Amino acid sequence: MRLAPKAIQTFRDDFTYSNSPEAIQRFPFPFPEDEYRYSVNIEPHTPKEGPGSAYEHLFDIDEHYLSEMHERALVLKEMPERCLSMPHMDLAGWDMVERVMVSLTEDYPQHFTLTRNGDNWRWENKLLNIDDSFTFGNTGTLPLEPMEYIGRQMQGDFTLLDQREGDLYMDAGIITCPADWSLAFDAGMSFSEWHGPVPMAKDSTIFERALKYLTAIQVGKPVRRLNWTMTINARMDTSPETYHRWGHERTTVTPENVGEKVYLRVELQVLDRMPRSNALLFSIRTYLMSLEDIVTNPVWAKRLHRVMKTLPQALIDYKGLSRYHTTVVDYLAAFDKAN
Amino acid sequence: MQVDQLKVKITAINEVAPTIREFCLVPVDGELLPFSPGSHVVVEMDGGEKTYKNAYSLLSDPRDVSAYRIAVRLQDASRGGSKFMHEQVTVGDELKISTPANLFAPHWPAKKHVLIAGGVGITPFMAYLPELERRGADFELHYLYRSSQTGAYRELLSKRLGGRYFDYDSLGGSRCDAVEVLSNRNLGTHFYVCGPESLLSTVQQVAADLGIPDSAIHYETFAAPKPGEPFEAEISETGQVIPVGAEESLLEALEAAGVEVPNLCRGGVCGQCQCKVVSGDIEHRDNFLSAQDKAAGQSIMPCVSRSKSPRLVLDI
Numbered sequence: 001m002r003l004a005p006k007a008i009q010t011f012r013d014d015f016t017y018s019n020s021p022e023a024i025q026r027f028p029f030p031f032p033e034d035e036y037r038y039s040v041n042i043e044p045h046t047p048k049e050g051p052g053s054a055y056e057h058l059f060d061i062d063e064h065y066l067s068e069m070h071e072r073a074l075v076l077k078e079m080p081e082r083c084l085s086m087p088h089m090d091l092a093g094w095d096m097v098e099r100v101m102v103s104l105t106e107d108y109p110q111h112f113t114l115t116r117n118g119d120n121w122r123w124e125n126k127l128l129n130i131d132d133s134f135t136f137g138n139t140g141t142l143p144l145e146p147m148e149y150i151g152r153q154m155q156g157d158f159t160l161l162d163q164r165e166g167d168l169y170m171d172a173g174i175i176t177c178p179a180d181w182s183l184a185f186d187a188g189m190s191f192s193e194w195h196g197p198v199p200m201a202k203d204s205t206i207f208e209r210a211l212k213y214l215t216a217i218q219v220g221k222p223v224r225r226l227n228w229t230m231t232i233n234a235r236m237d238t239s240p241e242t243y244h245r246w247g248h249e250r251t252t253v254t255p256e257n258v259g260e261k262v263y264l265r266v267e268l269q270v271l272d273r274m275p276r277s278n279a280l281l282f283s284i285r286t287y288l289m290s291l292e293d294i295v296t297n298p299v300w301a302k303r304l305h306r307v308m309k310t311l312p313q314a315l316i317d318y319k320g321l322s323r324y325h326t327t328v329v330d331y332l333a334a335f336d337k338a339n
Numbered sequence: 340m341q342v343d344q345l346k347v348k349i350t351a352i353n354e355v356a357p358t359i360r361e362f363c364l365v366p367v368d369g370e371l372l373p374f375s376p377g378s379h380v381v382v383e384m385d386g387g388e389k390t391y392k393n394a395y396s397l398l399s400d401p402r403d404v405s406a407y408r409i410a411v412r413l414q415d416a417s418r419g420g421s422k423f424m425h426e427q428v429t430v431g432d433e434l435k436i437s438t439p440a441n442l443f444a445p446h447w448p449a450k451k452h453v454l455i456a457g458g459v460g461i462t463p464f465m466a467y468l469p470e471l472e473r474r475g476a477d478f479e480l481h482y483l484y485r486s487s488q489t490g491a492y493r494e495l496l497s498k499r500l501g502g503r504y505f506d507y508d509s510l511g512g513s514r515c516d517a518v519e520v521l522s523n524r525n526l527g528t529h530f531y532v533c534g535p536e537s538l539l540s541t542v543q544q545v546a547a548d549l550g551i552p553d554s555a556i557h558y559e560t561f562a563a564p565k566p567g568e569p570f571e572a573e574i575s576e577t578g579q580v581i582p583v584g585a586e587e588s589l590l591e592a593l594e595a596a597g598v599e600v601p602n603l604c605r606g607g608v609c610g611q612c613q614c615k616v617v618s619g620d621i622e623h624r625d626n627f628l629s630a631q632d633k634a635a636g637q638s639i640m641p642c643v644s645r646s647k648s649p650r651l652v653l654d655i
Contacts, residue, residue, distance in 0.1 A: 088447035091470075137402075162447065163444065164444065164448075165554055216440075216603060216610065218438055218440050218603070219342070219438045219439060219440070220342025220372065220438050221342065221438075274375075275372045275373045275375065276373045276375055276401060278375035278377075278378075278441045
């Protein structure tokens with residue numbers, strides 16, 4: 001049974017965000033092996049793990065919906081430039097509007113209803129009390145540009161990648177919960193340019209192969225992968241723009257508070273070809289789980305310990321874990337006595 | 340979440356030029372997807388003994404989901420596909436098509452789009468036009484054809500585009516001077532070529548002479564696989580040996596033998612069908628692998644490329 005969205009909790013200041021036992025149970029734990037290996041790990045985005053899982057639908061709506069929409073509005077109010085779309089990406093924005101509205105209506109009919117009469121559309125989002133009528137494809141009939149309009153109603157971050165010259169370009173996006181990257185910085189960059197900072201990227205053919213694969217993704221055949229890092233406190237917005245608010249928090253981890261303060265941050269990334277524009281929709285759905293919630297699952301606790309213990313130094317540094325990595329390993333060791 | 344092949348029904352067939360027929364395809368059940376200009380579909384034809392699979396550009400308005408239209412030129416040396424479409428397919432027949440894929444999309448940030456079509460190569464541009472018009476883009480179309488064979492839609496185009504349309508009927512002695520078309524263009528002009536290999540190589544040569552960068556030249560050449568000497572393909576893991584006839588491609592032979600290979604364009608462009616080669620002498624005919632890859636001789640694009648040696652051993 002899928003959970004109904006609960007009342008608004010916070011991802012800043014007093015950090016009231018929490019996961020219910022059901023949310024813990026459906027957490028997309030990202031480690032299939034005891035050792036973390038750098039790989040493309042892409043698979044078709046088809047349902048797995050049964051009803052209610054994070055992989056059941058194209059877009060996952062869960063108990064944190066209202067909290068995340070509230071947080072997104074706070075970020076955009078303060079920093080409107082966290083949502084950008086170049087003029088040639090308008091059609092891609094409409095592609096996204098259609099893909100989201102059709103999927104949500106099919107997958108969550110209790111919350112969302114799309115009624116179509118030719119290009120005259122009516123969209124009801126009962127969770128946010130939205131009831132708008134507009135003309136599909138006519139940006140003037142929406143209160144906001146299409147990508148921002150629908151992006152403000154979706155959990156997770158979104159970019160729309162324009163495909164040209166066999167490459168992908170980050171020409172539009174709504175990014176309010178990034179794992180330390182900036183849309184304003186990456187805007188207009190090509191695939192290899194925005195992956196420049198990744199360790200080993202230069203010497204590896206992984207990105208070349210990944211790009212060939214991504215540019216060939218077909219309409220109606222979305223793919224997904226998981227990515228991960230760690231975050232101190234349940235902070236969604238770990239962006240370079242707000243680094244002064246969260247960077248120093250990495251020095252506050254102690255053996256006493258590590259379980260509640262350190263969060264495993266998992267991104268369920270989905271890539272989906274947009275039919276009209278040929279753009280690639282890249283959705284980054286973020287899940288935050290504290291270590292003390294993770295260790296309620298003995299298999300995860302053991303696995304995470306082994307992964308963290310064997311993580312290469314370059315990745316520890318790249319993911320920003322250097323300050324508290326040892327404290328995390330020591331904490332997890334208690335759940336993996338044999339190792 | 341996943342969509343595979345679509346079943347469509349032919350609702351109309353029109354002769355739009357002496358050697359070109361246009362087919363109107365509507366979905367048998369469900370809906371068609373909107374598509375992006377420059378998209379193609381792979382049409383699967385059940386020819387009894389042989390299944391033909393040919394890629395055709397969609398030429399209808401990309402936002403019209405009621406029907407797709409394709410145009411098929413009867414090839415002089417048809418390997419079966421275009422002949423089948425012209426001679427066997429009738430109104431009411433059902434065909435299977437792939438979902439649309441795009442290897443020839445407009446470069447939207449361009450300041451100006453110059454479209455150059457040769458013969459049946461007009462088809463992808465038919466789908467470009469509505470979107471270019473909707474965006475108010477600056478563009479022009481140069482259409483080269485021989486009216487005894489091709490030249491589909493020319494009256495319609497002339498009327499619709501007015502001064503943005505340039506017509507060259509070689510039968511009427513009208514020749515297109517590529518130097519003139521490409522010269523003195525403003526920065527940000529992009530060129531799109533769809534037509535025979537000779538048209539593309541002319542444009543590429545002129546562009547190189549004028550110093551126009553490769554990145555401003557976009558092209559689509561779905562060369563149908565050309566025949567060659569017969570050879571054998573061996574699958575290294577299973578030892579299975581598959582004969583490849585003179586008239587069929589390696590990809591077709593593999594498929595006929597039940598070996599599935601992912602593919603999109605079937606014309607040496609998209610790179611999806613790339614296979615590892617363990618041994619054998621490859622005759623590369625694709626536009627995908629780099630010169631370096633080709634020289635290394637460890638990969639083949641089985642949709643168009645063949646073997647020079649009697650046997651090619653593949654790691655699939």
